[in-house]
Amino acid sequence: MNLAITGATSGIGEYTLKNLVLVFNQLFILARNKQKAENLLRELKIDSQQKCIFIYCDLTDMDSVVNAAQELSNHCDQLDVLINNAGGIFKQKEFTKDQFETSLAANHLGHFLLTQKLMPLLLKAKGSKVINVSSEAHRAARVKFTDLNYREINYSSFGAYANVKLFNILFTKSLVDKYGSIGLKSYALHPGVVKTNFGSDTSGVFAFLWKLASPFMISPEDGAKTSIFLAKSELPESFNGSYFKNSKAIQPSSSALSKNMRVKLWTKCEELLADWL
Numbered sequence: 001m002n003l004a005i006t007g008a009t010s011g012i013g014e015y016t017l018k019n020l021v022l023v024f025n026q027l028f029i030l031a032r033n034k035q036k037a038e039n040l041l042r043e044l045k046i047d048s049q050q051k052c053i054f055i056y057c058d059l060t061d062m063d064s065v066v067n068a069a070q071e072l073s074n075h076c077d078q079l080d081v082l083i084n085n086a087g088g089i090f091k092q093k094e095f096t097k098d099q100f101e102t103s104l105a106a107n108h109l110g111h112f113l114l115t116q117k118l119m120p121l122l123l124k125a126k127g128s129k130v131i132n133v134s135s136e137a138h139r140a141a142r143v144k145f146t147d148l149n150y151r152e153i154n155y156s157s158f159g160a161y162a163n164v165k166l167f168n169i170l171f172t173k174s175l176v177d178k179y180g181s182i183g184l185k186s187y188a189l190h191p192g193v194v195k196t197n198f199g200s201d202t203s204g205v206f207a208f209l210w211k212l213a214s215p216f217m218i219s220p221e222d223g224a225k226t227s228i229f230l231a232k233s234e235l236p237e238s239f240n241g242s243y244f245k246n247s248k249a250i251q252p253s254s255s256a257l258s259k260n261m262r263v264k265l266w267t268k269c270e271e272l273l274a275d276w277l
């Protein structure tokens with residue numbers, strides 16, 4: 001069994017990887033910082049280190065995402081689990097070299113492209129899974145599909161983050177719509193409010209509130225539990241496409257359940273990523 005994970009160089013992803021390296025035979029660490037990936041590997045036992053392969057992948061650079069999927073496919077002919085875990089909240093509106101707003105690219109577009117490029121490998125494995133790390137912040141989303149890159153509308157870091165975390169759930173459900181009947185499983189999750197590097201690049205009210213909440217946050221080890229549960233468990237078909245918190249399926253917002261929104265999002269993402277798909 002093999003697994004690919006983004007965002008394993010810090011926080012929740014790091015502890016997800018450290019647990020799952022004991023279960024999977026081969027693990028692909030898709031990360032933008034080689035040094036951090038090497039430091040992570042050094043913390044593992046030698047036999048675990050030997051199971052891991054670092055692949056450079058910057059989710060805000062779509063060429064690098066395409067190259068990462070290509071490199072991964074040189075190592076294996078099927079993929080059992082993909083955990084789209086990387087992400088973050090960004091202080092100000094900035095655009096990537098591909099002219100996407102950064103939080104949209106880092107939290108959603110990069111993973112959309114990565115998943116699509118890895119789909120042939122995922123569909124070759126029986127009961128393969130795509131696990132998307134979302135957030136309860138998705139409940140605050142207010143999406144304007146005509147301006148996903150905030151060219152016209154006002155940007156707020158929390159507003160942009162809430163929207164992309166909604167996209168993670170809509171994406172999960174779209175994957176089940178499109179590939180569920182041919183065996184793909186997909187789940188989204190909220191990891192808890194977790195003490196990680198998350199929020200370190202913010203200012204203003206959000207940064208203040210996040211700092212206040214810090215003593216009450218759970219550890220990254222605990223924050224990884226739902227991702228680990230989903231990667232390890234074989235769940236009944238009725239859970240396919242569900243949203244989890246504390247390793248239990250819960251109801252997401254009504255927007256997250258909207259077929260109209262997920263179809264719109266998928267179409268928009270295909271348009272935005274047309275040069276890479």
Ligand SMILES: NC(=O)c1ccc[n+]([C@@H]2O[C@H](COP(=O)([O-])OP(=O)(O)OC[C@H]3O[C@@H](n4cnc5c(N)ncnc54)[C@H](OP(=O)(O)O)[C@@H]3O)[C@@H](O)[C@H]2O)c1
Pocket residue numbers: 006007008009010011012013030031032033036057058059060085086087088106133134135136190191192193194195196197198199
């Ligand atoms: N912490 C929370 O309370 C909380 C709550 C709900 C949801 N989440 C979600 O949990 C996930 C993990 O966050 P965390 O709390 O563990 O935060 P974190 O400690 O900041 O880790 C974020 C990870 O994402 C990676 N990453 C960020 N931008 C990237 C990019 N452009 N390309 C490739 N990798 C990139 C980071 O890589 P570097 O090491 O190179 O920076 C790091 O490995 C995120 O999706 C976040 O939205 C967190």
